[in-house]
Amino acid sequence: MDDVKPAASDCDIAGLFAALHFAADKHRDQRRKGACASPYINHPIEVAELLVRVGAVTDVVLLQAAVLHDTLEDTETTAEEVESRFGSKVRRLVEEVSDDKSLPRDERKRLQVEHAPTLSRAARQIKLADKICNLRDLKERPPPDWSTERRLEYLDWSEQVIEGCRGVNARLEREFEQAHAEALTCLRSQETV
Numbered sequence: 001m002d003d004v005k006p007a008a009s010d011c012d013i014a015g016l017f018a019a020l021h022f023a024a025d026k027h028r029d030q031r032r033k034g035a036c037a038s039p040y041i042n043h044p045i046e047v048a049e050l051l052v053r054v055g056a057v058t059d060v061v062l063l064q065a066a067v068l069h070d071t072l073e074d075t076e077t078t079a080e081e082v083e084s085r086f087g088s089k090v091r092r093l094v095e096e097v098s099d100d101k102s103l104p105r106d107e108r109k110r111l112q113v114e115h116a117p118t119l120s121r122a123a124r125q126i127k128l129a130d131k132i133c134n135l136r137d138l139k140e141r142p143p144p145d146w147s148t149e150r151r152l153e154y155l156d157w158s159e160q161v162i163e164g165c166r167g168v169n170a171r172l173e174r175e176f177e178q179a180h181a182e183a184l185t186c187l188r189s190q191e192t193v
Contacts, residue, residue, distance in 0.1 A: 012060040019064040026075040034141030065093035072098040096123040116164025124165035128172040139183040
């Protein structure tokens with residue numbers, strides 16, 4: 001029985017858990033910007049979970065890239081390291097959704113809007129899920145040093161990015177619209193207080 005090969009789905013699950021383990025290790029000392037400073041790894045897990053639950057995504061390469069989507073930007077991980085562990089398809093997807101942190105923040109934001117329509121279908125789905133999770137955090141657990149104005153600017157910018165991601169997953173797009181509307185309503189109510 002030791003020579004029985006695992007089913008493809010078992011390999012897929014093992015690959016997804018390998019990506020989760022890798023991301024957890026890479027993000028181990030990081031916290032989210034919100035007031036509660038939750039462990040950073042919660043974010044990529046939430047992105048992948050949203051892709052599965054709402055977006056009905058089952059592509060393990062896409063899910064691995066979702067779990068790893070911030071490793072190049074926010075840790076010392078290299079693209080070569082991602083490729084050696086998870087293959088060239090995962091590497092390309094992670095690179096597609098990664099910002100060049102050597103650029104100023106405003107330039108990175110401009111480039112996200114500009115590049116969104118040119119991303120692969122898989123990368124656009126990761127962007128959708130990432131922005132949904134960020135909008136929920138912005139509404140429920142905003143960074144304490146972000147003014148209402150800055151949060152509103154983020155909402156506007158995220159909407160511009162997502163305009164370039166449309167047409168790849170109607171479920172995720174509806175979820176984005178709902179998260180955006182809820183965050184906007186919340187922020188507008190705070191303006192009037």
